[in-house]
Amino acid sequence: MPINTTQVPAHAGARGHSASASLQSWLPRLVLAPSVAISLFFVYGFMIWTFVLSLTNSRMLPSYHFVGFGQYARLMANERWWVAASNLAIFGGLFIAICLVIGAGLAILLDQRIRQEGTLRTLYLYPMALSFIVTGVVWKWLLNPGLGIQAMVRSWGFDNFTFDWLVQPEMAVYTLVIAAVWQASGFVMALFLAGLRGIDDEIIKAAQLDGASLPRIYRRVILPCLRPVVFSAVMILSHIAIKSFDLVVALTGGGPGYSSDLPATFMYAHAFTRAQIGLGSASAMLMLGGVLAILVPYLYSELRSKRDV
């Protein structure tokens, strides 16, 4: 491979230090080499490794007896997997939609020259600094029917008030939505606020001069400008949703039964506690597929928009 000819060598060569010059031009590559090696092995190598495991009948320990796509077939026939997958659709869909609505709403309200804006922003955003485990523990306490919000509202005299989703198999997945929205919606607010601040005031002034009302300006002028923000928020939130593991473990433990399992907890349970390494690997590969399905269009549009500029 020819040594870099774009930047250094012409000058360095003129000075006659060709040995040290070639060392200098190789140094950047040497510095990057460990990271590249790490990435090749720990990211790409491991992905292939997991894929290979997903083609085997590994149970307690990895074995390399290949069974083709048998594990994927088992997964497709596994009821618990479908519960986890449909929970992810419910959880992810609601989580993203509610975070977007709350985030955009708060950002628009905060953008009206509010006193103490900084304080309010801090309060909306702080949950994002917490671990999902802490969030799960706190909400488990708040949602505990006997001691939490339900008990509190009943003690105010609303004796029939019921809020026991945590112990209802068909409702438990919605408690995940509540806790995750609490944690992440402030972050979406911050994204939208940054987007709003980035809009050129001249556009808004021009619309005002044309006599457009404030709600109309928001709908017709400002929100369309925020499309990129919506796009990245959806990316980030769906990424959080697919990776959600700690929140489920801490808040519902996947239960009652396995009613609030997500693919991430399904994978962990099968690979690490139920001695089903092959099946767990297959589910991990499907998770990767899900992330790629979201990521590839995103990167494609990012790259294309950069080329346009």
Place this chain on the structure above:
Amino acid sequence: MSDAMSRGQVIRRQTPAAKALRGLLYAVLIVAAVAYLMPLVVMLLTSIKPLAEITPGNLLALPRSPTVEPWAKAWGEACTGMRCEGVGGYFWNSFAIVIPAVIISTLVGALNGYALTKWRFKGSNLVFAMMLFGCFIPFQVVLLPMAQTLGWLGLASSRSGLVLVHVVFGIAFTTLFFRNFYVGIPDELVNAAKLDGAGFFRIFWRILLPVSAPIIVVSVIWQFTQIWNDFLFGVAFSGHDTQPVTVALNNLVNTSTGAKEYNVDMAAAMIAALPTLVVYVLAGKYFVRGLTAGSVKG
């Protein structure tokens, strides 16, 4: 001029409808703030109540006889699984894992970002794109091979093993931060230094590093919160003695021996939450910058 403007504003504010709208605006914002704050307040209140006040009492009731005993118990005595030594030791475990992992990954990220922007070579963009992919994979896809690799390296269930894991999967993010920051530093400075015969590390040390303070803060905060809050790697790769505090907290909450001590649970949760909360309060601006840089520009 300014007089006229302020008069104009005063007049606008005084129309009753506008005033009512403004009041409503503040009301909505404050209600929202209270809603976000409520879980933290409940957590704190519960953690300083004696158990006798919790069961019959109200979530938001102020403690009648506040006590730090739940905190002491959570720190030093509460059972996390088989052991009853509190989360204190695991709290220090987390620090022992976080500190080296943050330092190493930030350093490597800085050098990577520098090499990728100021010493571009054929394929450097490809190298960057390749490394960036590591930011996006669901970590479930690396768990099983990682467990086996740590075993081969003799690092299974050790703090060093967790440091390695966090460095390996943190480099993608830190490289991204530094690369995007260094792209904005003019090449002229670096090229002039190259003409003067300054070498790779000298230029980094003398020119890039002195201006890197903001991005170092972003990277350190991002890595600190990510690694401190990690649960997946912690639960998969740690042993009894090497658990990070998030794993210990989860064990503590799920240990059912005797009466459930909710105040101790909440105190332990506060202990696990405090370091990242402190970082957020002290350096919220950089925290937000890291979030947006780490996720949007990814």
